Amino acid sequence: RKEVEQDPGPFNVPEGATVAFNCTYSNSASQSFFWYRQDCRKEPKLLMSVYSSGNEDGRFTAQLNRASQYISLLIRDSKLSDSATYLCVVNPGPSGGSYIPTFGRGTSLIVHP
Amino acid sequence: NAGVTQTPKFQVLKTGQSMTLQCAQDMNHEYMSWYRQDPGMGLRLIHYSVGAGITDQGEVPNGYNVSRSTTEDFPLRLLSAAPSQTSVYFCASSRRRNNEQFFGPGTRLTVL
Numbered sequence: 001r002k003e004v005e006q007d008p009g010p011f012n013v014p015e016g017a018t019v020a021f022n023c024t025y026s027n028s029a030s031q032s033f034f035w036y037r038q039d040c041r042k043e044p045k046l047l048m049s050v051y052s053s054g055n056e057d058g059r060f061t062a063q064l065n066r067a068s069q070y071i072s073l074l075i076r077d078s079k080l081s082d083s084a085t086y087l088c089v090v091n092p093g094p095s096g097g098s099y100i101p102t103f104g105r106g107t108s109l110i111v112h113p
Numbered sequence: 114n115a116g117v118t119q120t121p122k123f124q125v126l127k128t129g130q131s132m133t134l135q136c137a138q139d140m141n142h143e144y145m146s147w148y149r150q151d152p153g154m155g156l157r158l159i160h161y162s163v164g165a166g167i168t169d170q171g172e173v174p175n176g177y178n179v180s181r182s183t184t185e186d187f188p189l190r191l192l193s194a195a196p197s198q199t200s201v202y203f204c205a206s207s208r209r210r211n212n213e214q215f216f217g218p219g220t221r222l223t224v225l
Contacts, residue, residue, distance in 0.1 A: 042219075105153070105154070
């Protein structure tokens with residue numbers, strides 16, 4: 001099983017829709033979690049951190065479920081400009097002295113008029 | 114602040130050539146890393162550094178060398194380029210490991 005898994009999509013939704021992505025991880029000792037957004041042929045950019053208590057930033061809500069080992073991203077009132085690939089990142093913390101954050105392969109979102 | 118900068122933006126090499134990808138950050142971040150991104154593979158960590166003078170291997174280190182002589186700079190060296198190293202390379206930095214990372218604009222490398 002891959003350490004971090006995301007549904008690749010694409011998720012094809014109309015403007016104004018609500019869409020949710022999940023990201024599952026296998027390492028129960030993982031310490032920190034993030035969602036990034038990546039536009040075509042651009043670098044990933046931080047969208048939001050994911051906290052145990054959940055957090056919200058405008059139309060975006062991120063949640064962490066440690067018991068079931070997944071994080072989620074909810075986008076409300078989708079805009080055309082939300083079309084991008086969304087990457088989840090799981091930081092495992094030190095393991096035998098090494099440290100390798102793991103990126104999901106990304107979920108593609110297409111918002112259409 | 115310029116953030117994380119990378120040069121060059123594009124590069125074409127012949128098999129067997131060597132080159133250095135440059136990465137610099139002006140945020141006084143301790144942690145820097147190099148990733149490669151290939152279609153369908155996601156981002157994979159090549160090497161990382163938790164501070165000046167300290168480097169370690171990531172998931173896919175073979176064929177690459179790094180050094181970290183200053184906090185700001187973290188160059189990636191391809192010793193003898195191979196077609197399998199054709200990829201997009203991203204440099205990233207964060208205040209400390211486990212913090213959010215900031216990415217440079219990337220270098221698109223083609224090895225013929």
